[in-house]
Amino acid sequence: MDAKIKTKGQLINENDDLRQRVAELERLAIGNSSVQESLRKQQKEFQTIFDSVPIAIWYTDREGLIVRANQATALAFGLSVEDIVGKSLTELFPAREASKFIADLNEIINFEEPKIGVIEEYTLASGDKRLAQSDKIPYYGDTSDIIGMIVLTRDITEQEKTRDALYEGEEIFRLFMEHNPIYVFFKDENIRSVRLSRNYEKMLNMPMDQILGKTMDELFSSDLAKSMIEDDLRVLREEKLIEIEETFNGRHYTTTKFPILRTGKPPLLAGFTIDITKQKQYEKALKEGLERLRRLIGYIINVIGRAVELKDPYTSGHQKRVSNLARAIATEMSLSSEEIDCVRLAGSIHDLGKIAIPAELLSMPRKLTRVEFNLMKTHAQRGREILEGIEFPWPLADIIVQHHERLNGSGYPRRLKGNKILLQSRIIAIADVVEAIASHRPYRPALGIDIALAQIEKNKSVLYDPDASDACMRLFREKGFKL
Missing domain, CATH: 3.30.450.20 (PAS domain)
Known part of the structure; x- marks a missing residue:
């Protein structure tokens, strides 16, 4: 009986053991709770990341x-x-x-x-x-x-669309570079060829892999290469487009060069070259043809002038002097060579219509009556009628009919005013008046160049074109021109 009874000490020890076991169980329970909370937190973080990735x-x-x-x-x-x-x-x-x-x-x-x-x-x-x-x-x-x-x-739908578009663009560009008749080139900042159209192989007579990466002095003759390199460097330095003409192996080319600007990188150089050999040949043939045409027209006009001279030798000499003065005035006014030629030729036949005027009237040794003068004035219109139907490169018929018109509308035959009168006619009008006053006429002696110029100066901007008048006076007063 006594053996089954535990002592107080034993009970205390057992109680301590039980307390420790309870404490251990409590610690385990708390640990499991923390683990579960950590797992829940990790799962939540994973789900957040899982749902956030694109x-x-x-x-x-x-x-x-x-x-x-x-x-x-x-x-x-x-x-x-x-x-x-x-x-x-x-x-x-x-x-x-x-x-x-x-x-x-x-x-x-x-x-x-x-x-x-x-x-x-x-x-x-x-x-x-x-x-x-x-x-x-x-x-x-x-x-x-x-x-x-x-x-x-x-x-990757949009990515593939972009890739396909890039591929298509690259393929189009490749075909362009393969078949384009124009020479196209791209060069890096060291002016080495990085991409060229296929036709450069034929121009340089070498395969593309031997052309790419080379500079101009490795591909062309020294003089041409030097010029090309200078142009390339100028384009890259000044970052602007230039156009030049070049000759290579007996052919003519025109080249346009321009920079390709890149952010944060040196500019590239690009351009294209067009073979203009045929164009040059056409231009040469056209120039020669025009020159032949000018000579032919000059011959025709000389024939017409001789026809006038046969009827009235005075009129022929007058036309030659007017033609020379009119050409000098046009030159002094800085007109184009085409306009100067037009003025010269028109001046040489400006009185062509006088071929239809009675010879005795042309050489009348007295001042004409009103009726006679009215008949004489028809020569301007007659000249136009003679030239009508002949296709000249210039409006000779209109110039001739207007050479007696005046700025204020007092001239004849149509009383035209100002700029409605052709410039060539305004020039010839001044040359005609100066020559007529300064030279001998059948009905009076020569009055001299000073009186002629005074007449032009007095009526400048009234009857006569002011620019042509000033040019005429400079010729005689400053540059020593002689009729």
């Missing part, structure tokens, strides 16, 4: 049922996560796409190998088709067995 990630089981999906997957399919999870591949995709996913799933389960970088088309709930690049990897369970497949998908 790549669509979804899990399937071995039967092809979607067991997990992130927000990017929902966005890609145009559905909510809840509408995706729990559905099979055959419910989410058209039959052809679903069978492809199922085949990949079975392959991953059987061979335990991932499928990386798979390019495939998939269909959204809206029916729109998109292009994706997918990585498909095994989905392992707690026992390290494969329990399904994890799919990471990136939508």
